[in-house]
Amino acid sequence: MAYILIVDDDEDLAQAFAKVLKDARHEVAIEGETARALERMNRKAPDLVILDVMFPENSSAGFELARDMRKGHGKLGDIPILMLTAVNSKFPTGFSARDIDADWLPVTDFVEKPVDLDVLVNKVSALLQRVASAGDRSKNAK
Amino acid sequence: MASVSSTPRTSYELPLSPGDALPASNMPHARASLPEPLLLQNVVWFCRVRWIVVALLALFGLMGLFPQIERALGLREHLHWPFVTSAVLALANLGFLAHARWLAKSGSPSGARVNLWTQIVVDLAALTVVVHYVGSLETYIAFAYLFHIVLACIFFSRLESFGVAAMACAFYLACVGLEVAGVLPRAGLYADPSLRGQIERTPGVVLLSAGSALVVWLVVWYFASHLATMVRERDSQLDATNRRLVEAQREKSRHMLLTAHELKAPFAAIHANVHLLLHGHCGTLPTDATDALNRIAGRCRRLAAQIQEMLQLANIETPDERNSRWADLDLTEAVRWSLAEVQPLAEEREVVVEHDLRSARTSGVEDHVKMLLLNLLSNAVIYSNRGGRVHVRCLSGAGNGPIVTIEDHGIGIPPEKLPRIFEEYYRTAEAVRHNRESTGLGLAIVRRVAETHGIQIRVESEAGVGTKFILGFSSAEGSA
DSSP states (O other), X not given: OOEEXXXXXXXXXXXXXXXXXXXXXXXXEXXXXXXXXXXXXXXXXXXXEEEESOBTTBTTHHHHHHHHHHHTOGGGTTOOEEEEESSOSSSXXXXXXXXXXXXXXXXXXXXXXXXOHHHHHHHHHXXXXXXXXXXXXXXXXX | OOOOOSSOOOOOOOOOOHHHHSOGGGSSOOOSSOOHHHHHHHHHHHHHHHHHHHHHHHHHHHHTTOHHHHHHHTBOOOOSHXXXXXXXXXXXXXXXXXXHHHHHHHTOSSHHHHHHHHHHHHHHHHHHHHHHHHOTTXXXXXXXXXXXXXXXXXHSOHHHHHHHHHHHHHHHHHHHHHHHHTSSOOOXXXXXXXXXXXXXXXXXXXXXXXXXXXHHHHHHHHHHHHHHHHHHHHHHHHHHHHHHHHHHHHHHHHHHHHHHHHHHHHHHHHHHHHHHHHTTBTBOOOHHHHHHHHHHHHHHHHHHHHHHHHHHHHHHTOHHHHHHHEEEEEHHHHHHHHHHHXXXXXXXXXXXXXXXXXXXXXXXXXXXXHXXXXXXXXXXXXXXXXXXXXXXEEEOOTTSOOEEXXXXXXXXXXXXXXXXXXXXXXXOHHHHHHOXXXXXXXXXXXXXXXXXXXXXXXXXXXXXXXXXXXXXXXXXXXOO
C-alpha cells in the first residue's frame, strides 16, 4: 500500500482516480491547488504524486510544482511524479515521454487525458515498483 | 453605524491592447533612415560601385597616353589627374572595405553611418576634382553630384540627405568660385578653344549655369527625400502590422492549448467516471445501464479525438509554428515511428502491416509529416477487413524525391467519391458503416500537411478491393 497524492483542480476526475486507486489498496489524498499540495507534501511526503499541468490561475503550475519538488525541496526530490496532460502528447503542440528531461521537466512519466483508469493503475504500480527496486538496490549497495 | 472595512478598496482598469485599438496609421513612427545592418550592407555595395569609377578614371588616364586618340575625339590632352584621382579613390575604397569588415565582426552600432559619411565626403571631393578638370560650366559633369544626393535621400533621414545636398552645392560653388577668382587655372576637356574659352566666368554665366544646377539638385533632393520618407513610413507600417500578426499567431497557439485543456478535461472526467461504473467500482449494473454507459464512453472518446484533430488542423496552418520547426528529416524514421504507433490498433483489428523501408530524407516539420503518415496508416488499418494486410513502402525515389506508398485491401472508395475524401468532415457511407468512430478530419489533416509541404498525393482505389496512397515527397534541402 502506498500513499498517493493527486494534485488536480478537476475534482470529478480526481475523485474517479482516487476511487480506483483506493480500490487498488492505496491511501489517496487530493489537492486542487499546487501551493497547498506543496504544504501537504512537506507535512507528509507521498510515495507518488499524480500531477495535472494546467491550473486555473497558472497554465503551467504543474510544471512549476514538479521543478520545485526536484530543486528546492530535498526530501521531495525523489518522489516519482506521474504527470497528467489534456494536451495531446504526440503532436503537434505537446510533448511526450521522450521529452522527459530532468532539468526542463523533472517528471517520471506522462499519462494523457482522457486516461484509461486501468492504464493509470498499471502505471502507478509500475512506478511504485521501480522506486521500491531502486530502494532495495541502494540498501544492498550499502 | 456600520463599521469601516479594514481592507482598502482596490481598483483595476482593463488595459486595451494597443495593437487592437490603434489604426495602422497611428502605429510606431517610421524610421528616419535605414537601420544599421542595412546601412552596413550598402557600405560594401558602395565600395563595389566605386571600383567601377576607379576603373573608368584609370582607363581615361590611360587614354591620355595616346594623344592621337584624344585628338581624334576632339579632347584636350589631359595631365595625370585621372590617375591621381583613381589612385586616391582606390586607396580610400580599400580603407572603407577594411572598416566595413571590422564593423561586421565587432558589431559596432554606429560605425556604418560614420563609414558612409566619410565615403560621401571623399566622393564629393574627388568628384569636384573631376568636375574642375572636365569642365565645371562647359559640360554636364556637375550633374554627377545628383547620384550622391539621391542615394543619401534613400539611406539617410531628410535632414542628413539635405546635408549631403548642401555639401555637394558647397563643393561645386567652391570649384566654380575658385575658377572665377583665378585661384584654380582654367581647365576643361574640350580641345576646341571656342568651346572652352568662349565661356567667360561673368556673374551672369555663373549665376545661370551654376545657379540652375543648384536649383535642379535641390528640387531633386526635395522630391527624392519626400518619396523616400513616404516609402519608409509605409515600410514601418508593414513592419508593425507584421509584428502584430506574429503576436496574434502566438496568441492563437496559446489559445489553442487552453482550448485543448478546457474542452478535453471535461471529457476526461466523464470518461473516468463512466469507467468507474463500467468496471464495477460502484457495484454491479444492469445490462441496459452498461449498454448506455458504453455508448456514453464511445461518444466521449470520439469527441475527444475530434477536438484533438480540430486543434491539429488549426495548428498546421500556423505559419509561425511551421517556419520555426522546418528542418531536414529522416523520412524512413518517421514511417518507422508511424508503424510502431499503429501496431496496437493493427493487433486489435487483426491486421498485418508489412513494410519495405529504404533510406530516404525530406524537409518539413517532423510532427506534421508524422501526423500525415499516421493518419493514412491508421486509415489503412481501420478500413481493412479483419485479418487483412497493409503494405507500406518507402523508397528513396531516384532523383525525384522519396516515394511512400500505403496500400490496403479493405473496403475501398467508390470512384465518384474519391475527389471528396480530403474535404473536412466528409465521410463515405461505406466508411461510416465500417467505422462509426471516424471524425472525418483525418484526410483533411493529410491534405493540409501535403499542401504546406508540397507532397504530391495520388490515390488509387476500387470499392471492395482496397486503396493505395502514393506520396511524392520533396528531397531534403541539403541533398543534391
